[in-house]
Amino acid sequence: MQIILSKVIPTPLRDKMQQRESEIWNKELVFEPGQWVKIKAPSGTGKTTLVHILYKLRHDYSGKVQWNGKDLTSCPAAELAVMRQSSISVIFQDMRLFSNLTARENIELNRILPVHPRYAVEKIDEMAARLQVSHILDQRAGLCSYGEQQRIAIIRALIQPFQWLIMDEPFSHLDEENTRKAAALIAEECTLRKAGFLLTDLDEDDYFAYTRYLGL
Numbered sequence: 001m002q003i004i005l006s007k008v009i010p011t012p013l014r015d016k017m018q019q020r021e022s023e024i025w026n027k028e029l030v031f032e033p034g035q036w037v038k039i040k041a042p043s044g045t046g047k048t049t050l051v052h053i054l055y056k057l058r059h060d061y062s063g064k065v066q067w068n069g070k071d072l073t074s075c076p077a078a079e080l081a082v083m084r085q086s087s088i089s090v091i092f093q094d095m096r097l098f099s100n101l102t103a104r105e106n107i108e109l110n111r112i113l114p115v116h117p118r119y120a121v122e123k124i125d126e127m128a129a130r131l132q133v134s135h136i137l138d139q140r141a142g143l144c145s146y147g148e149q150q151r152i153a154i155i156r157a158l159i160q161p162f163q164w165l166i167m168d169e170p171f172s173h174l175d176e177e178n179t180r181k182a183a184a185l186i187a188e189e190c191t192l193r194k195a196g197f198l199l200t201d202l203d204e205d206d207y208f209a210y211t212r213y214l215g216l
């Protein structure tokens with residue numbers, strides 16, 4: 001799946017944009033399948049805004065966003081839902097877990113949502129063991145620490161099918177060792193599926209073999 005951004009300017013950032021050069025806002029960008037893209041930008045420059053625009057959680061912008069040639073503003077909701085379930089997975093900065101469901105239930109919801117689940121249920125335990133969160137799988141997500149919630153959100157994103165993984169500061173609550181473990185799992189899953197990713201963060205890192213760097 002190709003993702004295209006054409007001259008996108010978020011309405012709340014329109015004035016700020018005069019003050020700094022961006023490689024994303026108001027540019028023509030094509031993200032080809034399989035690219036591993038790092039988007040590095042300081043706080044408040046629009047990383048979360050970009051992620052929400054890309055996933056069509058907000059549409060307060062000028063310009064155009066397309067998934068596989070489909071304009072997000074005119075594409076029927078049912079068609080978007082199918083593309084989200086089969087092709088795009090997101091790790092949100094604020095995790096967005098259901099706090100009253102257990103960690104396992106949060107992950108399982110994403111596993112069974114697509115018509116053809118990618119993985120059997122055992123994969124949840126396997127991934128949880130690798131990220132050292134097996135012991136909290138049956139705990140309510142709202143009671144988990146932020147670092148635990150972030151690893152659950154990572155597993156939830158990896159358990160569903162995708163061609164693109166969109167990650168908004170996905171390691172912000174993790175220490176170095178856990179970040180490396182999570183990055184290794186993400187890299188493996190993307191390689192297996194020949195999937196691309198867009199990862200936003202504040203700083204440089206060497207967690208992945210990025211194929212493209214952009215500043216917001």
Ligand SMILES: Nc1ncnc2c1ncn2[C@@H]1O[C@H](COP(=O)(O)OP(=O)(O)OP(=O)(O)O)[C@@H](O)[C@H]1O
Binds near residue numbers: 013041044046
């Ligand atoms: N709906 C909105 N109305 C007004 N301003 C907004 C709105 N959404 C975002 N902003 C502003 O746009 C800017 C970018 O916000 P955003 O959350 O995308 O930044 P960010 O790069 O993800 O920041 P951080 O690294 O701190 O998470 C901020 O100044 C924010 O206050």
